[in-house]
Amino acid sequence: MxxxxxxxxxxxxxxxxxxxxxxxxxxxxxxKTAAAVMKRLNLRPARVYSSPRARxxxxxxxxxxxxxxxxxxxxxxxxxxxxxxxxxxxxxxxxDDEVMFVGHNPDMSLLTHQLTGVDVSMKKGGxxxxxxxxxxxxxxxxxxxxxxxxxxxxxxxxxxxPVRSVSLSTPPQKLPQSQHAxxxxxxxxxxxxxxxxxxxxxxxxxxxxxxxxxxAPSSSNIQPWRFIVGPRDNQAEFQKILSVLAEGNQxxxxxxxxxxxxxxxxxxxxxxxxxxxGHDLGQAIAQMALQAxxxxxxxxxxxxxxxxxxxxxxxxxxxxxPFTAIALGYRTSDLRHLGDRQRARESSQRERRPLSEMIxxxxxxxTADFTE
Ligand SMILES: Cc1cc2nc3c(=O)[nH]c(=O)nc-3n(C[C@H](O)[C@H](O)[C@H](O)COP(=O)(O)O)c2cc1C
Numbered sequence: 001m002x003x004x005x006x007x008x009x010x011x012x013x014x015x016x017x018x019x020x021x022x023x024x025x026x027x028x029x030x031x032k033t034a035a036a037v038m039k040r041l042n043l044r045p046a047r048v049y050s051s052p053r054a055r056x057x058x059x060x061x062x063x064x065x066x067x068x069x070x071x072x073x074x075x076x077x078x079x080x081x082x083x084x085x086x087x088x089x090x091x092x093x094x095x096d097d098e099v100m101f102v103g104h105n106p107d108m109s110l111l112t113h114q115l116t117g118v119d120v121s122m123k124k125g126g127x128x129x130x131x132x133x134x135x136x137x138x139x140x141x142x143x144x145x146x147x148x149x150x151x152x153x154x155x156x157x158x159x160x161x162p163v164r165s166v167s168l169s170t171p172p173q174k175l176p177q178s179q180h181a182x183x184x185x186x187x188x189x190x191x192x193x194x195x196x197x198x199x200x201x202x203x204x205x206x207x208x209x210x211x212x213x214x215x216a217p218s219s220s221n222i223q224p225w226r227f228i229v230g231p232r233d234n235q236a237e238f239q240k241i242l243s244v245l246a247e248g249n250q251x252x253x254x255x256x257x258x259x260x261x262x263x264x265x266x267x268x269x270x271x272x273x274x275x276x277x278g279h280d281l282g283q284a285i286a287q288m289a290l291q292a293x294x295x296x297x298x299x300x301x302x303x304x305x306x307x308x309x310x311x312x313x314x315x316x317x318x319x320x321x322p323f324t325a326i327a328l329g330y331r332t333s334d335l336r337h338l339g340d341r342q343r344a345r346e347s348s349q350r351e352r353r354p355l356s357e358m359i360x361x362x363x364x365x366x367t368a369d370f371t372e
Contacts, residue, residue, distance in 0.1 A: 001090060001132050003115070003140070004045060004100040006063065007108045009034075009125040009148075011055035023058045030125050030148050031059050033155035035066035037146075038127070043067060045100040049089055051077040053104070059125070060102035071102075081107040083114055086137040095135050115140035117184065123147050133175040139187065141173050174350050185290045190350060191300040193252035193342045195329035200233050201257045205295050209328070212291030218280035224265035225284040228314055231258045240313060245325055246304030252342050253302070256327035261310050262301075267319035281323055292328055300327045 010027030023031065045067070050060030052073050060071045076085035081103050090099050101108075108122040115130050115137060122128065125148035130140040146154075174190045176182070201209075206229075213225060230237035241259040242250055253259060264281040268274050289299040302325040310322040335343045354371075361368035 001093060001095055001135060001137075002098040003086065003128075003130045003132060003137065004043065004098065005108045005112060005122070005128045005130065006059065006100060006102040007105055007122045007124055007126050008051075008053070008056040008059040008102060009062075011124075015054075019053050021053070021055050023055055027055070027125070028058070028062065030152065031062045032066075034125055034127065034146075034148065034151035035063040037151050037154045038063060039066045043100070044098055045069065046093055046097040047072055047089075048100045048102065049074045049077050050102040051079075051081070051104060053078065056102045056104060060100075063100070063102065077101050077103040079104055079107065081111065083111065083137050086111070090135070090137070093135070112142065112145075116142040118142045120145055123149075125151065127151075131173065131175070133177055139175065139178075141175060141188075143173075174347070176350050176352070179355060185293050189289055189293050190298070192298050192331050192346060193300065194331055194333075194335045194338060194346045195252070195255040195257065195298075195327065196332040197255045197337065199257060199330045201231065201295075201297060201328065201330075205297070206231070206258070209288050209292045209295070209297070213284040213288040216280065216284035216287045218283070219274075219276045222265065222268055222274065222276075222280065224268060224274060224277045225281045226263040226265070226320065228261040228263065228310070229258065230260070232256070241325065244305050244309045244313065245302060246306075249302050249304045249325070249327075252338060253300070253325075253327040255329070255337060256300075257297070257329035258327070260326040260328070261305070261314070261322050262324045262326060263310075263316060263320050263322050265319060266321045270319075277321070278323060285324070285326065288326075296330060297328055298331055302326065 009023050009031040011021045011023050015021045048060050048064045048069050049072050050057050052075060057071065057073060064071045074089060076089060093099060105122055109120055112118065112120045112122065112128050112130065115132065120128065126146060128145045129143045131143050132138060132140040173188065175187055178187065210227065218224060228241065230241040232238050238259060241261060242254055244261065245253055262281055262285055264277040266274055266277045285301065292299055305325040307322040310316065316322055335346060356367045356371045359368045359371045360366055
C-alpha cells in the first residue's frame with residue numbers, strides 16, 4: 001500500500017481555540033501550489049483522511065479539491081495519530097491502493113520514523129510518500145519527502161501535465177513479504193535488470209564494495225575469491241566481459257555500470273579439491289552486494305555466462321574456476337531501454353519458500369517446530 005502523509009499548511013498562531021486555527025493566506029497559497037503539483041504527479045489516493053482541526057481540514061480540502069476527491073474527517077488523525085489508527089482506517093483497502101492522511105506534528109514525523117526508520121522533520125505543508133509491502137502499516141520505504149519549498153519551486157517549473165508519478169521518485173522497490181524482521185539492507189536487496197545507463201560507480205565506492213568481499217570469512221582463511229572487473233567507463237574491458245554473458249543476460253547487463261566475473265580457487269593445494277570454494281565465493285559476493293546496496297548500488301548475479309570463454313579470454317589457470325558473473329549499477333525508473341519481458345520482471349512479485357520448508361530438526365524433512 002502507498003501512504004501519503006501530509007502535515008497541514010501554515011496556520012494562524014491564535015484563534016478562539018487550537019481547534020479553530022485557520023490556514024493563513026500564505027498557508028493557503030502554498031497548499032494550493034502543492035496540490036497542483038500533486039495533481040501533476042498523478043497522486044491517486046483512494047481516500048483523503050483529515051484531522052478535524054480547521055488547519056488540517058482546510059489543507060485536506062484544497063488537496064482533495066485538486067485531486068477531485070472528498071475529504072473524510074477522522075478523529076483518529078487528530079493529535080496522537082498512530083500506526084494502529086492507520087491500520088484501522090485502511091483495513092478495507094487493497095494492497096495496491098494509495099491513501100492520504102492530513103494531520104499534525106509531531107505525529108507525522110514520528111509515524112514516518114516508525115514506518116521507515118528515517119528521521120525526518122516534516123515541515124508545514126510537507127508530504128511524505130511511504131510504500132508499505134503489504135496491507136499492514138509497517139516495514140515501509142520512504143520513497144520521497146517533498147518540503148513546501150520544493151513544492152513552490154516545482155509549482156513554478158514548467159512540468160508537462162500530467163507527469164508520471166515516477167519522474168520525481170526513486171525507482172520502485174520490490175520489498176519482500178517477509179515473515180519475520182529483516183535488516184534494512186537485506187530487505188532492500190534484489191536483482192534488478194533496470195540499470196541507470198549514465199551513472200558510473202566512483203573509484204572509492206568500488207574499492208569499498210570490493211573491500212567488503214575481502215573481509216568475508218573462509219575455511220582456513222583460504223580466501224579463494226578473485227574478481228575480474230570491467231567498469232563501463234573502460235569500454236574495452238566492459239565489452240570483453242559482456243561478450244562472455246549469455247545472450248539473455250547481455251540484453252539488460254549491457255546497461256550496468258560495471259561487470260565482473262567471479263572466480264574461485266578450486267584447487268589451492270595441488271591435487272586437493274577445495275570443497276568450499278563456491279561457498280566462500282558466494283559469501284564474499286553476498287557481503288559485496290550488501291555493501292554496494294548501502295551506496296544505492298544493486299547487484300545482479302548470473303550463472304548465464306560461458307566459463308570456458310572467460311577462461312580463454314583471461315587465461316584463467318586450471319586451479320581456478322570462473323563461477324558467476326555479476327552486474328552492478330544504480331537503478332533507474334526509466335525502463336524504456338528494456339524489452340517488455342524485462343520491464344515486467346522489474347515489478348514481478350518476489351517469491352521464497354517458507355521457513356517451515358527449509359529449517360529441519362530431528363530428521364531430514366522434519367520441520368523444526370519453532371518455525372511454525
Ligand atoms: C548464482 C546465481 C546465478 C544467477 N543467474 C542468473 C542469470 O543468469 N540470469 C538472471 O537474470 N538472473 C540470475 N540470477 C538471479 C536470480 O534469478 C535471483 O537472485 C533470484 O530469482 C531471486 O531474486 P532476487 O535476487 O531478486 O531476490 C542468479 C542468481 C544467483 C545467486
